[in-house]
Structure formats: C-alpha cells, structure tokens
Amino acid sequence: MIGHIKPLINLIGELKRLPGIGPRSAERIAYSILDMDEDAVASIGKALMDAKLNIKRCPVCFSITDEIPCRICKDQLRDKSVICIVENAKDVIALEKAGNYKGFYHVLEGSLSPGRNIGPDNLRIKELLERLDKGEFVEVIIALNPNVEGEATAMYLNRLLKPFSMKVTRIAHGLPIGGELEFADEMTLMYAFEDRKEL
Amino acid sequence: MILKNISLKNFTNYEDAYCDFDENINIFVGDNAQGKSNLLESIYYISTISSSKKNKDRELIKWGRDYFSISAHFFNQHGENKVSVKVVGNKKEVYLNNYKIEKRKEYIGYLITVIFNPEDLYIIKGEPALRRQYIDNELSKTDVEYFVDSIKYKKVLEQRNILLKEYKRKKVSDELMDIWEEQLSKYGIKIINKRLELIDQLKEISKKIHYRITDDAENLQISYQTNIDIENIEDSYRQLMKKNRQKDIERGYTSVGPHRDDLEILINGISAKKFASQGQQRTISLSLKISEIEFIKRKTGEYPILLLDDVLSELDKNRKHKLLEEIENKVQTIITTTDLNDIENFFIDKGKIIIIQDGKVL
Numbered sequence: 213m214i215g216h217i218k219p220l221i222n223l224i225g226e227l228k229r230l231p232g233i234g235p236r237s238a239e240r241i242a243y244s245i246l247d248m249d250e251d252a253v254a255s256i257g258k259a260l261m262d263a264k265l266n267i268k269r270c271p272v273c274f275s276i277t278d279e280i281p282c283r284i285c286k287d288q289l290r291d292k293s294v295i296c297i298v299e300n301a302k303d304v305i306a307l308e309k310a311g312n313y314k315g316f317y318h319v320l321e322g323s324l325s326p327g328r329n330i331g332p333d334n335l336r337i338k339e340l341l342e343r344l345d346k347g348e349f350v351e352v353i354i355a356l357n358p359n360v361e362g363e364a365t366a367m368y369l370n371r372l373l374k375p376f377s378m379k380v381t382r383i384a385h386g387l388p389i390g391g392e393l394e395f396a397d398e399m400t401l402m403y404a405f406e407d408r409k410e411l
Numbered sequence: 412m413i414l415k416n417i418s419l420k421n422f423t424n425y426e427d428a429y430c431d432f433d434e435n436i437n438i439f440v441g442d443n444a445q446g447k448s449n450l451l452e453s454i455y456y457i458s459t460i461s462s463s464k465k466n467k468d469r470e471l472i473k474w475g476r477d478y479f480s481i482s483a484h485f486f487n488q489h490g491e492n493k494v495s496v497k498v499v500g501n502k503k504e505v506y507l508n509n510y511k512i513e514k515r516k517e518y519i520g521y522l523i524t525v526i527f528n529p530e531d532l533y534i535i536k537g538e539p540a541l542r543r544q545y546i547d548n549e550l551s552k553t554d555v556e557y558f559v560d561s562i563k564y565k566k567v568l569e570q571r572n573i574l575l576k577e578y579k580r581k582k583v584s585d586e587l588m589d590i591w592e593e594q595l596s597k598y599g600i601k602i603i604n605k606r607l608e609l610i611d612q613l614k615e616i617s618k619k620i621h622y623r624i625t626d627d628a629e630n631l632q633i634s635y636q637t638n639i640d641i642e643n644i645e646d647s648y649r650q651l652m653k654k655n656r657q658k659d660i661e662r663g664y665t666s667v668g669p670h671r672d673d674l675e676i677l678i679n680g681i682s683a684k685k686f687a688s689q690g691q692q693r694t695i696s697l698s699l700k701i702s703e704i705e706f707i708k709r710k711t712g713e714y715p716i717l718l719l720d721d722v723l724s725e726l727d728k729n730r731k732h733k734l735l736e737e738i739e740n741k742v743q744t745i746i747t748t749t750d751l752n753d754i755e756n757f758f759i760d761k762g763k764i765i766i767i768q769d770g771k772v773l
Contacts, residue, residue, distance in 0.1 A: 324587070324590070325570065326571075326573040326574040327569060327570055331583070331587065332587065359563075359566075360563050360566045361570075363594060364567070364590050364591060367590050367593060367594065368586070368587070368590045371586065397514070397516055397517045398555040399555055399556060
C-alpha cells in the first residue's frame with residue numbers, strides 16, 4: 213500500500229508545493245520519476261539546485277540574473293533615457309523577447325494588494341525612486357498588468373513620480389496582432405478604441 | 412431567441428437526455444423530484460455558463476460520475492448557433508459554434524434567459540441585496556462592460572475593506588487609501604451610471620406593464636436609492652467616501668457605493684416592501700420580470716427566453732391570462748408544473764407538453 217512507502221509519500225508531498233500541481237499531478241509525476249534512469253533523476257535534482265544557487269536578484273533592477281549586475285543593467289549600448297516598470301522578472305523576459313524596447317527595467321516584485329498584505333514597502337519602490345533620482349531617465353514606461361492591483365499600483369506610482377517631472381506613459385491595451393476584429397471581445401475592442409492613435 | 416433543443420449528459424439527475432422545444436410555449440409536467448427544475452436549470456446554465464442557484468459546477472455532476480455536459484442549438488438574430496459546455500472536476504470547456512470560449516464575457520448576449528420562480532417574491536419583500544442582484548442580473552446579461560466592471564468593483568472593494576481593518580491596527584498611509592478609493596470610485600461611478608440608465612427605462616416599462624396586469628388599479632413606481640448625489644456623481648461620490656473614511660475605519664467596511672444602494676418600489680405611493688399584501692407583491696414580481704424581458708428586447712432587439720419555474724400555481728386565473736397576453740407569440744416560454752390543472756387550458760392548448768419522469772424526458 214502506498215501509505216507505507218515513506219519516500220514516495222515524501223516525494224508527492226514535496227511536488228505538491230509547486231504551483232499548479234495538485235495531488236493527482238503530483239502522484240503522476242512521482243511515478244514517472246520512479247520509472248526514470250538514476251542519471252536523469254540526478255540531473256533534474258542538480259538543475260533544481262543549480263538554478264536556485266546561481267540565479268539571483270539583480271541589485272539594480274531586481275530582475276533575475278546569474279551575473280551581478282545583470283546583463284541588461286550592464287549593457288552600455290542600451291537607451292539610458294527610458295526605464296520600464298514591470299511587476300515580475302517574467303515580464304522582463306517577455307518584453308525582451310519582443311525585442312523592440314532598448315531601455316532599462318525596474319522590477320517591483322509584485323503589485324499593491326492589501327488582500328495579500330502587499331503595501332508600498334513590500335515593493336521595490338524606494339529603490340526605484342533612488343534610481344530615478346540618480347539616473348538620466350527622462351521617460352518612465354509603466355507596464356503593469358491590467359487587473360485592479362496593477363491599475364492601483366500604476367496610479368500610486370504616477371502620483372509618486374509627479375515631483376520628478378518626467379514623462380510617464382503606460383503601454384497600450386488593445387487588439388492582439390493577427391486577431392480578426394470580429395473575434396475580439398467587446399471590452400478589448402473598447403480599450404482598443406480608447407487607446408487609438410493617429411496614423 | 413429560440414431554443415431548438417438541448418441534450419444533457421450526467422447533469423444532476425439526468426444520465427442522458429434530449430429535448431426538442433416548440434417556439435412558443437413548452438410545459439414540463441412531472442411529480443416532485445423527477446427533474447423538471449433541473450432541466451430548466453440546464454437551460455439557464457447553458458445561457459449564462461453558471462448556475463442560477465449559485466451551485467458549484469461539480470455539484471451539478473450526476474452522483475458517481477466524473478463529468479457533465481450540456482449542448483444546445485438555438486436561433487438568435489445572427490442565425491443558428493450551437494453551444495456546448497463540458498465540466499470535468501474543476502475544469503470547464505465551452506464551445507460556441509466550434510470556437511472555444513476562453514472567458515465568460517465572450518459569450519454574453521448570445522443566448523439570454525429570464526428565470527421567474529416563487530422566490531422572486533423576495534425581490535420586493537427581502538433585503539436590498541436581492542434587489543441589487545435583480546438589477547445586476549439584468550445588466551450583466553446584455554452589457555459586457557458592466558459585467559467586467561462589477562467584478563473589478565468587488566475586487567477593489569475587498570481590497571479597501573482589508574485596508575480599513577489594517578488602518579485600525581497600524582497606520583496606513585493616507586496616500587494608499589486615496590489610491591484604492593480612487594479605483595473604487597472609478598468603477599463605482601460607472602456601475603451607478605449604468606444602473607441609473609437601466610432604472611430610467613425600466614420605471615416606464617414596469618409602470619405600463621403593471622397597469623395592464625392590474626387593470627389600471629395599481630401605480631407601480633420604482634426608483635434607484637443611493638446616498639450619493641446623482642446630479643454631481645463624480646464629486647459627490649469621492650467626497651462622501653472621504654467624509655466617511657473615519658467611520659468606515661471604525662466599522663471595518665465601506666459604507667458608500669453601489670454595493671449599499673437599493674431599489675425603492677412603491678405601489679400607489681406607498682412602500683411595497685412594507686405595505687403590499689403577499690398577492691400584490693407576487694404581482695409586482697411578475698411585472699418586474701416581464702419588464703426585464705421588455706428591457707432586453709429594447710436593448711438587444713430580440714426577446715429572451717422565459718423560464719417559469721413552478722410559478723403559475725401561485726398566480727390567480729386573471730394574472731395567468733395577463734401573463735399569457737404579454738408573452739403570447741413573442742417570447743418562447745418554458746414552464747414547469749406538477750399538475751396540469753394549475754395551468755389554464757389556454758396555455759395547454761398553445762403549448763407543447765413534455766413529460767418528465769425519474770430523470771428522463773418521455
């Protein structure tokens with residue numbers, strides 16, 4: 213009976229800590245690990261530890277990195293006049309994949325949410341203000357998620373940034389590229405209209 | 412809108428069922444606990460992709476099975492459509508004309524139903540929350556923006572309430588309070604404006620209908636009740652929230668906004684909640700439901716489908732006649748009853764009788 217196999221119970225328990233992994237998936241993954249070669253399992257274990265030990269927060273922009281400061285913050289060729297504020301390191305990676313933005317980033321490590329006990333002091337806002345004070349930035353681009361927490365955070369930042377007399381912009385909401393108009397939902401269309409621009 | 416047919420698998424007490432509908436009146440007949448209301452619920456479910464009784468999806472799966480599915484064919488002004496939904500555990504998949512629907516808001520307005528059941532009496536008799544729910548239901552069925560804004564409003568409200576409680580324990584910066592109040596008023600104002608627009612139309616529609624149903628005996632007046640000055644809503648809302656901040660901090664909840672508003676219902680100038688008889692209240696709820704149907708027609712250009720769950724037995728002969736006059740040859744209607752004697756012959760003559768027994772459509 214499974215209840216007596218301690219290491220298996222342990223493994224399932226640990227896997228369940230991962231996001232999106234429920235009891236069922238944890239069990240399935242655990243059994244497939246049991247079926248793997250020892251080498252393969254060792255290499256999963258090593259990859260987990262390697263990632264944990266070698267990936268750090270960049271002390272400048274708070275994105276994730278394996279060098280300090282990170283490659284983006286180090287890059288002398290990037291545009292020193294723009295800084296883009298995002299919630300998570302994942303967002304930096306997404307924007308970098310898009311590739312057209314050449315400025316710097318600042319990761320807040322979350323968004324304001326009293327419900328999850330996240331206030332301004334839990335975000336990298338103090339560090340942001342210090343950077344803006346010292347840097348040569350002339351434009352701040354706010355690229356937070358379009359949910360209520362992201363909107364509240366954007367509004368809070370907008371107020372804080374007023375004294376800096378910089379240009380503060382936010383990225384547009386709108387139609388996905390390649391999407392046909394008729395398949396877009398009404399809300400997306402409405403935002404797309406509000407954010408329209410001159411040709 | 413016309414519902415052509417529906418098929419169910421493992422939904423509540425149905426294992427495998429199929430039902431065709433007449434485009435006028437349909438009557439489900441059967442003893443108690445055979446599945447009439449469940450079949451009606453499946454129609455409501457396929458129109459909103461949620462339960463009318465706030466049941467969790469998994470609670471609708473037949474006992475001992477691991478999924479349920481519903482699919483339906485219907486006509487609306489854009490032509491024939493097919494919708495299907497399958498619920499497996501906590502996962503739900505919805506397809507409209509073979510395109511996957513990712514979010515509920517993408518499906519709003521395709522198939523609209525209005526359900527009328529004996530508990531609707533509490534729209535008049537009950538707490539303000541039930542009247543707000545009546546308003547919210549009506550707007551959410553036809554207005555995607557309202558649907559999305561009210562979800563966002565609830566989220567921001569929750570955040571502000573948590574912040575209020577936190578404020579009491581330790582100092583929270585006033586700037587932070589400002590931000591959440593600004594967000595709250597942004598969505599709150601949009602919601603109140605939409606509700607005012609609705610009530611503006613609904614008060615005329617419902618007055619006319621109620622006069623018709625009561626043979627000009629009763630003057631029905633409805634109005635939106637809020638302590639925000641609606642002539643100057645932008646400023647008034649924000650000022651009132653600021654003014655109440657200290658009080659709200661002490662109480663730990665937000666005292667101003669659409670979540671506290673009410674619908675006042677007067678009959679011949681006096682409060683229907685306090686002074687109308689049970690029979691009068693029942694008639695008012697009938698008028699409000701028919702008004703909802705007319706409002707949807709005005710807004711979308713077509714009539715929704717009316718679902719009458721066990722209500723005909725509660726109305727007298729005269730009221731039943733009036734109801735029939737309002738819906739005849741316009742609104743596809745689906746009625747449940749335990750006893751055909753409760754339904755006047757004029758309904759039966761025009762209707763298709765569908766017998767329900769032990770989770771089967773006979």
